[in-house]
Amino acid sequence: xxxxxxxxxxxxxxxxLSGCAGLVESxxxxxxxxxxxxxxxxxxxxxxxxxxxxLGVGAITGAAYCWVHGDADGDGVVxxxxxxxxxxxxxxxxxxxxxxxxxxxxAPVAEAAEPVRVELDVKFDFDKAVVKEESQADIKALADxxxxxxxxxxxxxxxxxxxxxxxxxxxxSEKRAGAVRDVLVNQYGVGGERLNSVGYxxxxxxxxxxxxxxxxxxxxxxxxxxxRP
Numbered sequence: 524x525x526x527x528x529x530x531x532x533x534x535x536x537x538x539x540l541s542g543c544a545g546l547v548e549s550x551x552x553x554x555x556x557x558x559x560x561x562x563x564x565x566x567x568x569x570x571x572x573x574x575x576x577x578l579g580v581g582a583i584t585g586a587a588y589c590w591v592h593g594d595a596d597g598d599g600v601v602x603x604x605x606x607x608x609x610x611x612x613x614x615x616x617x618x619x620x621x622x623x624x625x626x627x628x629x630a631p632v633a634e635a636a637e638p639v640r641v642e643l644d645v646k647f648d649f650d651k652a653v654v655k656e657e658s659q660a661d662i663k664a665l666a667d668x669x670x671x672x673x674x675x676x677x678x679x680x681x682x683x684x685x686x687x688x689x690x691x692x693x694x695x696s697e698k699r700a701g702a703v704r705d706v707l708v709n710q711y712g713v714g715g716e717r718l719n720s721v722g723y724x725x726x727x728x729x730x731x732x733x734x735x736x737x738x739x740x741x742x743x744x745x746x747x748x749x750x751r752p
């Protein structure tokens with residue numbers, strides 16, 4: 524009978540204390556109180572004079588159990604194994620209860636800006652590479668744009684009609700592109716390092732080379748503008 528009377532409160536206290544495992548620090552008083560009540564019950568089994576002593580011993584035992592088996596900072600690692608107590612709530616931790624270093628997010632990759640094609644109204648007389656006066660306004664507009672946006676560069680592209688040999692037209696287209704580039708640099712102050720020139724000969728017509736009107740349109744210079752990285 525004495526064994527039964529002792530075992531029942533002991534099992535009760537053991538079960539309640541086991542339930543304290545995982546409690547956060549704010550729950551320790553409750554855990555200690557549970558231990559105290561259980562201790563008092565065990566003491567009372569022996570005699571009423573042992574009840575008070577059992578209360579004190581049980582309270583201390585309960586609090587100690589909570590410290591060893593509880594989780595003060597609520598990170599999922601019990602106190603006796605937690606090498607980094609006081610971790611802020613919600614912090615990702617390792618098996619030792621220490622914060623796991625966050626991997627640096629990869630730097631965003633800047634997308635290259637799409638080149639902007641500028642339709643210059645720069646036309647040339649047949650078999651000529653001289654920039655005409657009526658083309659100056661368009662060239663100046665390009666120069667003003669590049670001055671406003673100093674991070675830009677431009678490629679000046681020369682073209683011809685289909686009259687003549689491929690080799691001759693290739694050379695003529697390069698001269699036309701170079702002539703417009705010279706105007707941009709020498710008359711309007713665009714830095715030469717920001718300008719390239721290229722000729723495409725007769726390979727990129729925009730009108731019908733079978734007519735005089737079409738050939739006149741094909742004798743042209745265009746420009747492609749893009750931002751430098």
